[in-house]
Structures are given as structure tokens and as C-alpha cells.
Amino acid sequence: MVVATTIALYASPPSTVCSTPHQITASCDLDLNPRSSSSSSSTTIGGLSLLFKSSSPSSSSSASHPSLGDELPSIRHDRTEDHRTTLSSSFSYSPTKFIASSYLKRDHHQSPVSVLHGPISSNNSFTGGGSLRVGSSRLFNGFIRKAVDSCVDYETDSVLVDEQLPFAMDDEGEERRQPYARNLLRRAQLKHKIFEDESVIKAFYEAEKAHRGQMRANGDPYLQHCVETAILLAEIGANATVVIAGILHDTLDDSFMSYDYILRTFGSGVADLVEGVSKLSQLSKLARENNTACKTVEADRLHTMFLAMADARAVLIKLADRLHNMVTLYALPPDKQQRFAKETLEIFAPLANRLGISSWKVELENLCFKHLHPDQHQEMSAMLEDSFDEAMITLAIEKMEQALKKEGISYHVVSGRHKSLYSIYCKMLKKKLSMDEIHDIHGLRLIVDNEKDCYKALGVVHKLWSEVPGKLKDYITHPKFNGYKSLHTVVMGDGTIPLEVQIRTKEMHLQAEFGFAAHWRYKEGDCKHSSFVLQMVEWARWVVTWHCETMSKDICSSEPMCSFPSHAEDCPFSYKPNGNQEGPVYVIVIENDKMTVQEFAASSTVSDLLSRAGPGSSRWSMYSIPEKEELRPRLNQVPVSDLKCKLKMGDVVELTPAIPDESLTEYREEIQRMYDRGLAFSRPRRAAAGTMVGWGS
Ligand SMILES: Nc1nc2c(ncn2[C@@H]2O[C@H](COP(=O)(O)OP(=O)(O)OP(=O)(O)O)[C@@H](O)[C@H]2O)c(=O)[nH]1
Numbered sequence: 001m002v003v004a005t006t007i008a009l010y011a012s013p014p015s016t017v018c019s020t021p022h023q024i025t026a027s028c029d030l031d032l033n034p035r036s037s038s039s040s041s042s043t044t045i046g047g048l049s050l051l052f053k054s055s056s057p058s059s060s061s062s063a064s065h066p067s068l069g070d071e072l073p074s075i076r077h078d079r080t081e082d083h084r085t086t087l088s089s090s091f092s093y094s095p096t097k098f099i100a101s102s103y104l105k106r107d108h109h110q111s112p113v114s115v116l117h118g119p120i121s122s123n124n125s126f127t128g129g130g131s132l133r134v135g136s137s138r139l140f141n142g143f144i145r146k147a148v149d150s151c152v153d154y155e156t157d158s159v160l161v162d163e164q165l166p167f168a169m170d171d172e173g174e175e176r177r178q179p180y181a182r183n184l185l186r187r188a189q190l191k192h193k194i195f196e197d198e199s200v201i202k203a204f205y206e207a208e209k210a211h212r213g214q215m216r217a218n219g220d221p222y223l224q225h226c227v228e229t230a231i232l233l234a235e236i237g238a239n240a241t242v243v244i245a246g247i248l249h250d251t252l253d254d255s256f257m258s259y260d261y262i263l264r265t266f267g268s269g270v271a272d273l274v275e276g277v278s279k280l281s282q283l284s285k286l287a288r289e290n291n292t293a294c295k296t297v298e299a300d301r302l303h304t305m306f307l308a309m310a311d312a313r314a315v316l317i318k319l320a321d322r323l324h325n326m327v328t329l330y331a332l333p334p335d336k337q338q339r340f341a342k343e344t345l346e347i348f349a350p351l352a353n354r355l356g357i358s359s360w361k362v363e364l365e366n367l368c369f370k371h372l373h374p375d376q377h378q379e380m381s382a383m384l385e386d387s388f389d390e391a392m393i394t395l396a397i398e399k400m401e402q403a404l405k406k407e408g409i410s411y412h413v414v415s416g417r418h419k420s421l422y423s424i425y426c427k428m429l430k431k432k433l434s435m436d437e438i439h440d441i442h443g444l445r446l447i448v449d450n451e452k453d454c455y456k457a458l459g460v461v462h463k464l465w466s467e468v469p470g471k472l473k474d475y476i477t478h479p480k481f482n483g484y485k486s487l488h489t490v491v492m493g494d495g496t497i498p499l500e501v502q503i504r505t506k507e508m509h510l511q512a513e514f515g516f517a518a519h520w521r522y523k524e525g526d527c528k529h530s531s532f533v534l535q536m537v538e539w540a541r542w543v544v545t546w547h548c549e550t551m552s553k554d555i556c557s558s559e560p561m562c563s564f565p566s567h568a569e570d571c572p573f574s575y576k577p578n579g580n581q582e583g584p585v586y587v588i589v590i591e592n593d594k595m596t597v598q599e600f601a602a603s604s605t606v607s608d609l610l611s612r613a614g615p616g617s618s619r620w621s622m623y624s625i626p627e628k629e630e631l632r633p634r635l636n637q638v639p640v641s642d643l644k645c646k647l648k649m650g651d652v653v654e655l656t657p658a659i660p661d662e663s664l665t666e667y668r669e670e671i672q673r674m675y676d677r678g679l680a681f682s683r684p685r686r687a688a689a690g691t692m693v694g695w696g697s
Pocket residue numbers: 440473480482484488511512513517518519520522
């Protein structure tokens with residue numbers, strides 16, 4: 001059965017809600033009525049809202065987002081009834097968003113990457129059928145194409161998708177042998193057409209073989225985790241390469257499967273991504289074991305390192321992996337739950353935020369909150385279950401639309417959101433407020449054409465609802481220090497619930513989502529990010545956004561609505577992977593079982609690192625290293641053989657590898673000899689002899 005899939009992107013805030021699995025989308029022209037025979041789900045990415053609308057005779061369920069978590073069991077979907085829910089029974093949490101947009105009326109000749117676009121029609125976009133449509137929009141031909149050239153494997157994608165597979169499928173035989181696997185695959189296929197892709201099916205059976213017999217702590221077959229991870233990726237619009245890498249993401253670490261095998265079977269695009277995820281997993285494990293994430297500076301470096309050292313898509317896979325692990329965290333012992341939740345809150349939720357995948361960020365944060373502060377979580381969930389008023393937001397959007405039309409004010413998007421549980425909790429703590437004093441639990445955002453319309457629309461809002469005195473903020477006349485512009489007001493919505501309304505133009509909105517006043521920076525508070533970090537984040541967001549763009553069958557003649565504000569030719573935030581060699585490198589240094597994340601200037605070498613470690617802190621001389629490999633510092637687990645070797649982002653340098661007990665005497669002697677030479681080297685340098693291997697500094 002062919003399922004037509006439409007991907008729509010809206011300029012709306014990332015969705016945040018914790019009381020309901022329903023997404024409600026209001027629209028003037030398109031049939032986005034949740035009760036119609038189409039099903040849809042939304043998520044946000046790159047600050048964009050993505051609406052996946054899938055019209056299929058079988059999709060009879062109401063519009064719903066695939067839900068995650070188990071905040072509010074009373075509204076849990078029956079997984080047998082709703083094929084949009086994820087496979088695990090513990091999933092029920094879902095963000096909600098309310099969007100009404102005159103953009104829905106726009107034709108489909110638009111680049112889906114633009115932040116303020118309406119829906120992009122894209123039949124079969126999940127099948128990856130046809131080659132990837134790189135360069136189909138001017139915007140894409142320009143900056144993004146250049147920026148991602150070196151890291152996105154669109155060639156590989158198209159090969160995978162278009163050509164005959166270089167292997168014989170034996171899935172029928174496999175199916176007979178592993179009926180549970182067949183069921184798992186069928187259910188994944190019901191959720192996403194991409195799971196009907198031959199290469200994805202092949203990956204599924206490879207993963208099944210690789211993980212056969214392995215079980216998760218919650219009793220599920222391991223394969224289930226691989227599929228759930230891939231489903232999460234498919235849900236944000238990932239293409240076959242990423243979904244395949246998602247299915248195989250644990251094979252390098254947890255099975256017999258080798259990089260070479262993945263390379264031969266699926267190509268370098270998939271193999272490199274799986275390797276990237278494996279490296280991220282190792283780093284994250286190191287950080288977790290060393291509590292590194294608790295230290296702000298180091299956590300910050302880790303965020304940047306994650307984005308910089310791997311293709312941003314590997315980070316996406318790692319995030320999906322972590323999200324599913326968080327959903328099933330209940331199955332681990334309490335101390336592990338705490339460690340994982342802490343690390344997720346400190347590393348992965350901010351990463352999701354930086355990448356603009358707010359629905360994942362919200363889900364991760366709420367799950368962490370639940371594990372780290374179960375009492376507060378429960379108390380707040382109960383309170384919010386009463387106070388969240390979904391219908392009020394839908395109604396308010398409708399009223400606003402009607403009033404704007406009546407006044408002849410054209411608008412682009414009216415969107416609404418509930419504030420997430422965790423966000424409310426943080427705001428209460430930060431501002432020492434009670435829940436009643438938080439006035440933006442319910443919020444609307446209106447995006448209009450020009451500044452004049454902002455003020456006109458404000459008048460409309462104040463006519464519709466009564467203004468809460470003292471809450472009007474005119475950041476247009478008086479922009480914030482970071483350049484943030486918008487009008488904010490709080491009104492009493494229908495009933496007694498306050499409603500925050502933000503009104504801005506497209507340009508102001510782009511500034512608020514990306515660039516200097518970007519929401520992720522606002523949320524990270526006072527951190528002073530170097531321009532390198534800012535560029536890295538913007539670049540990673542672009543890679544991710546670009547990646548989604550390729551998912552949609554863009555129309556070649558599409559004219560970008562407005563270009564990304566911070567990525568003009570001379571934009572200081574435009575990260576150029578090849579051009580910008582000046583950024584620092586972050587390296588993990590392990591010495592005496594202590595891990596630090598250190599920053600080095602670009603082009604620094606192992607020798608620079610050793611000299612920083614200093615003679616007192618390490619037994620290595622910066623000029624020479626022992627002949628015995630076991631005694632050498634290790635760079636990414638390999639004994640260093642060249643002190644001039646350049647450090648790369650994310651390298652792991654072990655200064656004090658474990659020495660086997662039985663050889664201690666022998667090693668001590670060698671260390672002593674090395675010290676003697678090291679001292680000699682601090683005077684005029686001479687060639688190392690005997691057991692030493694000499695390297696120039
Ligand atoms: N992207 C971005 N959004 C911002 C920024 N500053 C404020 N906002 C948005 O505007 C909302 C309210 O900000 P303000 O009106 O300044 O309110 P406040 O005094 O900080 O706090 P409350 O009034 O308690 O919400 C925030 O919840 C954000 O959604 C910014 O610098 N960047």
C-alpha cells in the first residue's frame with residue numbers, strides 16, 4: 001500500500017507540553033483536521049516545526065504525535081490501536097503544538113529549509129525514492145551545500161536509494177527463523193514507510209543477526225532498542241542512510257560486526273556514521289564515569305566537542321539512542337538511573353536544544369526530571385493535569401485568526417504551546433515563583449509581515465482579551481541587549497488562565513531562533529560562548545536542517561522565502577568546516593584515572609599536550625616517548641608514535657596507561673631511563689638512544 005507523506009514545516013516554536021499525546025493543528029485550507037482519515041505527527045527541528053502528514057487508508061487514528069515517556073499514564077495510547085505510537089508500551093508522553101497558519105495556503109514551491117514555510121508536498125519522501133535532491137533551492141545551493149559538502153554523504157544516499165542492492169536479500173528465511181523480528185519489522189513499517197526500503201530491511205536483518213540473543217534490562221530483545229532508535233530518527237525526517245545507521249548504531253560496540261563489514265554492505269556513509277556514534281558513546285561513557293558533565297566548563301566543551309567531532313547526524317543518532325534509553329531507564333538499578341539522568345540533563349538535552357530538536361529536548365528533560373526529582377515531578381504532573389487547558393489554546397488561536405482577518409492584518413503563523421513540565425519547574429526555581437505566578441504556561445505566538453502590523457495585532461489582542469497590567473513588553477522599540485525583538489503581552493484568556501502572547505515579524509523570529517538572540521543561548525543563560533562554539537552550533541543546526549531538506553522532494557524552482565539571517569556570506573556565525581581552521585580543539589585527557597576536557601589551539605600536537613601536562617604531572621617527556629608501547633601515552637587507544645601528531649577535536653589521550661603488574665620492575669627501569677633522558681633534554685637536546693625512540697619536538 002502506498003502511503004503519501006507530506007512534510008510540512010512551520011515557523012513555530014518548538015512544541016512543549018506534557019499533558020497530552022495529541023497534536024492539534026488548525027488550518028485554513030489543508031485538511032489537517034485530526035479527525036480526518038489522515039494521521040499526522042509533528043516534531044521540531046532546527047527551530048522548525050515539522051508536520052508529518054500521512055494519508056493512508058489504514059491511518060484511521062486521530063492526529064497524534066508518537067509519544068514517549070510515561071508522565072501521564074491516564075492518557076496513554078493503546079499501542080495496538082495507534083500505529084503512530086512507538087513500539088514500546090511505556091511510551092505515552094508527547095509534546096503538543098497548536099499551529100494555525102495562513103502559510104498553509106501557500107503553494108508548495110518552497111524550499112522546506114526556510115524557517116517560515118508552509119507545508120511542502122512530498123509524496124513518498126520517506127522511501128527515499130529517487131536520488132536526493134541536493135541543490136534544489138538557491139539557498140541550498142549556496143551556503144549549506146558548501147558547509148556540508150565535506151560531511152554529508154548525499155552521493156552515498158542516492159546510491160543506496162536508487163540502485164540495486166549489492167547483496168541478496170534473505171529476509172524470508174530470516175523471517176521464518178525469527179518470528180519476533182518479523183513482527184517488529186512489520187510494526188515499524190506501519191509507522192514509517194522508510195522501513196519498507198530494501199536497504200533498511202537489510203540493515204534490520206543484519207542488526208537482528210548481530211544482536212541475536214542479546215536482551216535489554218527491561219526484558220526486550222536488543223533489536224527492539226535498535227528499531228525504536230531508528231523510528232525516532234524516521235520521525236524527524238531522517239533518510240535511509242541515517243535510519244540504517246540508527247538500526248546498526250550499537251553493532252560496532254556490542255556485536256561481532258566490524259566497520260569493514262558495514263562499509264562493504266552499506267557503504268561508507270553508513271559505516272562512518274555508525275563509527276561516529278560509537279565514538280560519541282565512548283566519550284559519553286568516559287564523561288559519565290568521571291562525572292565530567294557536572295563541571296560547567298567541561299560540560300560546555302563536551303557539547304561543542306560532540307557537535308564538532310562527528311557529523312551532526314551521528315549526534316542525532318546518539319540523541320535518539322539516548323531518548324529511547326531514557327524511556328526504558330526504569331529497568332536499570334537506581335544508581336545507574338541517576339547517573340544516566342544526570343548526564344542526559346547535562347549533555348544530551350542541551351545538545352538537542354542546540355540542534356533545535358526541541359521535542360526531543362523536552363522529552364529528555366521531562367524524563368530526567370522524573371528520575372532525579374520524582375516527588376516534585378509527581379506533584380507538578382498532578383497540578384498541571386488540572387491546569388493545562390489545551391482547548392483554550394486551540395480556541396484562542398481560532399479567535400485570534402478570525403480577529404486578524406477581520407482587521408485585515410495578514411499574518412504568517414499563529415502558534416501555541418504549553419510550557420513543559422521541566423521548563424515550568426526551572427522557572428519556578430530560578431525566579432522563586434509558585435506555579436500560579438508563571439504566566440506563560442499557555443502561550444501564543446504570532447508572526448506578521450512588518451513592524452507596523454505587530455502593533456496593530458497587539459491592539460487586536462488587547463481588544464480580544466483583557467490585558468494583565470504591567471506585563472506589556474515592547475522589545476521592538478527597546479530591543480534586548482542581544483538584539484532580541486518582539487512584543488510580549490499577557491492577557492487573561494477565556495476563563496481565568498493567563499495567556500502570554502508574543503508578536504513579531506519573520507525577521508525578528510529568525511533572529512530569535514537562530515543567530516545572536518537564539519533561543520538556545522537565551523535558555524543557556526549567562527554562558528559566554530566563544531564564536532567558535534556559536535559557529536559550531538549554527539553549523540550543526542544547518543546540517544540537520546539540510547538533512548531534513550533532502551528528505552522532501554523540493555520543487556526545483558523554489559524560491560527561498562527569506563534567507564537564513566545569520567548565514568550571509570560575511571556572517572560571523574557561518575561556520576565553514578574547511579575554511580575556519582582557527583577554532584580550538586577540545587581533547588579528553590586522562591591522567592591517573594582523572595579525566596579532563598582540555599582546550600588547545602588549532603594545530604596543536606601531542607607534544608604540546610605533553611608539555612602542558614608538565615614534567616610534574618606526567619611521566620612523559622615532551623621530547624621522547626618510550627619504545628615499549630605499553631608505556632607510551634595513548635591517542636585514541638593507540639600508543640603514540642609521533643609526537644608531532646596533530647590533535648583533533650574529540651581525541652582521547654591517556655597519559656598513564658595501566659601497566660601490567662608482572663612487568664613492573666622492567667618498566668620502572670625504563671621509566672627511570674626516560675626521566676634521565678628527559679632531564680637531559682631539558683638542556684641541549686640530543687638523540688635518544690638504546691631503548692628510547694627520539695622525536696623532534
Ligand atoms: N529567543 C529568545 N527569546 C527570548 C529572549 N528573551 C525573552 N525571550 C522570550 O520571551 C519570553 C518572555 O521574556 P520576557 O518578557 O523578557 O520575560 P521575563 O521577564 O524574562 O520573564 P517572564 O515575564 O517571567 O516570562 C521568554 O519566555 C522567551 O520565550 C531572547 O533573548 N531570545
